[in-house]
Amino acid sequence: MLVTLLAAAFAAQAQTAPQFDPQRLSQHVKVLSSDAFEGRGPNTAGETKTVEYLIEQFKAAGLQPGGDLVKGQRSWTQDVPLGRFEIKGPVKLTLNDGKKTESFTQGEQLAVRAAMNGSKVVDFKNAPLVFVGYGTTAPERQWDDFKGVDLKGKLAVVLINDADFETGQGEFGGKAMTYYGRWIYKYEEMARRGALGTLIVHETAPASYGWATVKNSNTNVMYDIVRKDPRAAHAPMEAWIQRDVTVDLFKRAGLDFDALKKQAQGRDFKPVVLKGITLSAHYAVDAQVIKSKNVAARVEGSERPNETVIYSGHWDHLGVGLPDAKGDKIYNGAIDNGTGIAALLELARAYGKAPKPKRSVAFLAVTAEEKGLLGSEYYAANPLYPLESTVGVINMDALSPYGPARNFTISGSAKLDLLDQLVAKAKQYDMTYAPDPKPEAGHFFRSDHFPFAKRGVPAISYGSGEDWVDGGKAAGAKAEETYVTDSYHQPSDEWKATWPFTGMARDLGMLYSLGRDLADGGAWPNWSKDAEFRAVRDQTAGKRN
Numbered sequence: 001m002l003v004t005l006l007a008a009a010f011a012a013q014a015q016t017a018p019q020f021d022p023q024r025l026s027q028h029v030k031v032l033s034s035d036a037f038e039g040r041g042p043n044t045a046g047e048t049k050t051v052e053y054l055i056e057q058f059k060a061a062g063l064q065p066g067g068d069l070v071k072g073q074r075s076w077t078q079d080v081p082l083g084r085f086e087i088k089g090p091v092k093l094t095l096n097d098g099k100k101t102e103s104f105t106q107g108e109q110l111a112v113r114a115a116m117n118g119s120k121v122v123d124f125k126n127a128p129l130v131f132v133g134y135g136t137t138a139p140e141r142q143w144d145d146f147k148g149v150d151l152k153g154k155l156a157v158v159l160i161n162d163a164d165f166e167t168g169q170g171e172f173g174g175k176a177m178t179y180y181g182r183w184i185y186k187y188e189e190m191a192r193r194g195a196l197g198t199l200i201v202h203e204t205a206p207a208s209y210g211w212a213t214v215k216n217s218n219t220n221v222m223y224d225i226v227r228k229d230p231r232a233a234h235a236p237m238e239a240w241i242q243r244d245v246t247v248d249l250f251k252r253a254g255l256d257f258d259a260l261k262k263q264a265q266g267r268d269f270k271p272v273v274l275k276g277i278t279l280s281a282h283y284a285v286d287a288q289v290i291k292s293k294n295v296a297a298r299v300e301g302s303e304r305p306n307e308t309v310i311y312s313g314h315w316d317h318l319g320v321g322l323p324d325a326k327g328d329k330i331y332n333g334a335i336d337n338g339t340g341i342a343a344l345l346e347l348a349r350a351y352g353k354a355p356k357p358k359r360s361v362a363f364l365a366v367t368a369e370e371k372g373l374l375g376s377e378y379y380a381a382n383p384l385y386p387l388e389s390t391v392g393v394i395n396m397d398a399l400s401p402y403g404p405a406r407n408f409t410i411s412g413s414a415k416l417d418l419l420d421q422l423v424a425k426a427k428q429y430d431m432t433y434a435p436d437p438k439p440e441a442g443h444f445f446r447s448d449h450f451p452f453a454k455r456g457v458p459a460i461s462y463g464s465g466e467d468w469v470d471g472g473k474a475a476g477a478k479a480e481e482t483y484v485t486d487s488y489h490q491p492s493d494e495w496k497a498t499w500p501f502t503g504m505a506r507d508l509g510m511l512y513s514l515g516r517d518l519a520d521g522g523a524w525p526n527w528s529k530d531a532e533f534r535a536v537r538d539q540t541a542g543k544r545n
Contacts, residue, residue: 017509017516018350022501028057028342029401030495032315033334040333041319042223042292042368043084050315051077051293054365057345058297062352066298066362066384077293080367080378083230084290085114085222091283096126097252098276107322109245110199111211111218115285117191117234122285124236126278127196129249131157132271133264135189135198136180141171142267149271151195155237155279157246158186158198161206163265165440171267176413176439181206184372184445187238197237197281201246208441213489214240216331220321223371225378226289237281253277292316292367294375296384299351301360301519308360308385309518310393311347311511312376312448313340314369318489328491335483335493340396341365343508350512357519359391369397369448370489376448380455387452388540391518392418392525393459394511395449401499404506405465405476407434412444415528418458425514429506434465456537458525462511464503 031037031053038046055076065074091112093104104110115122133145135158143163162181164170172178179185183200190198204210218240227233250257253274263269295315301307317333332338348363362385366375380387397411408426410419413436423433436443444450449459466476487493518525524544527534 017513018354020346020350020505020508022505024346025339025342025501025504026401026495026499028345029334029338032341033332033338033493033495035330035332037332039319039321039331040315040317041221042082042316042371043290044319046319047292047316047367051295054295054315054341054345058295058348058363061297061345061349063297063299063348063363066296066364067294068384074298076297077295078379078382078384080292080294080375081226082290082292082368082371082374083116083224083226084288085116085224086286087112087114088284088286092281094280095249096278096280097249107215107219108242110239110241111215112237112239112281112283113218114222115234115236116222116224116238117231117236118287119236120285120287121283122236123282124196125280127153127155127280129155129157129199129274129277129279130271131250131255131260131274133269134159134161134163134180135186136163137189138171138180143171144267145264145269145271146193147270151190151193153196155197155199156190156193156195157201157241157274158190159201159206159261159264160186160203161440161442165206167265170265177442177445179445182442182445187235188233191231191233191235195235197235197239199239199241201243202240203243206440208438209484209488211242216318216321216489217370220318223368223374225374249274249277292375294367294379295365297348297363299356299361301358302356303358305360307389307391308362309357309391309515310362310364311344311396311515312364312366312393313337313344313396314367314375314448315341315365316367316370316375318370324491326491331489331491332494334495335401336398336488337369338495339399339401339504343396343399343504343511347508347512347515350508354516357516359519360385361515361519366448373446373448373451377451380451380457386543387455387457388543390452390457393449393452393457394515395447395459395461396511397447397461399462399504399507400464400479401496401501402468402479402503403500404469404503406430406467406469407432407465408507409434409436409463409465411447411449411461411463412436413439414444414453414460414533415531416458416460417525417527418460421517421525422460422510422514425510425517428513429510431465431510434467436463437466453533456527456533456540458527458537462507464507
């Protein structure tokens, strides 16, 4: 019904949406991903430069500050306090199989994260290893991988993704990843159970990325929101372990990794101790609290300024980290997420030139997405504008810098009116919706719309399509595969002069038009009746007109 009522407006908007300049998009990405910005790591000189650039661009676009209130006036930023955790000195890892000892190398056999439980030193000797399958406790599915095992003083070895991943069917909805499949859940569940540490077995297909991504994302500086009881969410050791290394350790313990993994796909699985296998570790951790910043700009609504539409994207990347084979240490983050921020800035510029919308429109560039959606999580927990009167969130993360596609997607497979409206809008641009091609990758939980979604706010993270006008599905899929393999979370994610940005420029016309409809209308999009986020949204229905 909502889509029908808006159909006429969609047709008109498609004709009047502003044109977006590919060269401006390219220039933003070029600047933000240059070596001068040092990979845009939070709490670095790169953050300072990035925040200054964003404020400068928002000002030039004619927008108003939308951040924290300072002496009754909005500033351009929202302070985001974060715990900062960094390993200092060598990481000593020693494996003992009862016959011999051997040293593991940080980033090679294991990728160990700096402890985020408050420990200044992680130091333990001969900790036993216990395989706990997928490490899932799901009472609503009558599923318990632990069967009462005591993990205190032990390292839990756990598989990534869900038990349904390989078979495509079962208690967890098939291929599409649930939150139980995310590494964040697994770390938190082991901490809740008092484990000494967690070793997540890396396999490329269920993780959806290679070891290089795991290594680069986990061996640098870690961040977390400031917690009252960090030990409740973090065990002393949090790490990933190479699959081949895991297979070898199982073999030394007289176990068959593949056979046990198959057992773990059923609810009758019971934890298994790797007899005779122990790990010792010693490394120091520098822990401190720092302040990063979200950047917020706003166009105030002419009639209902207290109702807000949000466009968002994350400005951060991985900063400076371990060198690649060429010795490059700067993780430039051109596509991830220079493209999303370029889109955010140019959308802001378009709104700045247009007549004021009836509702307010906010442009939110968040920090520390790469550290676990921390900037958006902080905003959602401490909103600048009430969540119950936030109409919807349109997030943009790692968009395609290539030519136009015939389709588009969103992260995950959520059902909500906002997607229905976007699908209808896309028809005016001769585009179709393609469901998330890899729901098993858990993208729904990996972008900055998720902290809003879990609090009930209708939110999507827009994704570029793979059915290219020039080259079709084969060309689009190849480009995506090449990026994930060769550049995602690697120093090679750098701006290229050959990128045309024409596809993004076209897509932004559609996203502008969608946001404008929301901002000029009076409707309140919602989740589908069977969506897990519908109930929490409905709880605040009385606060919306």
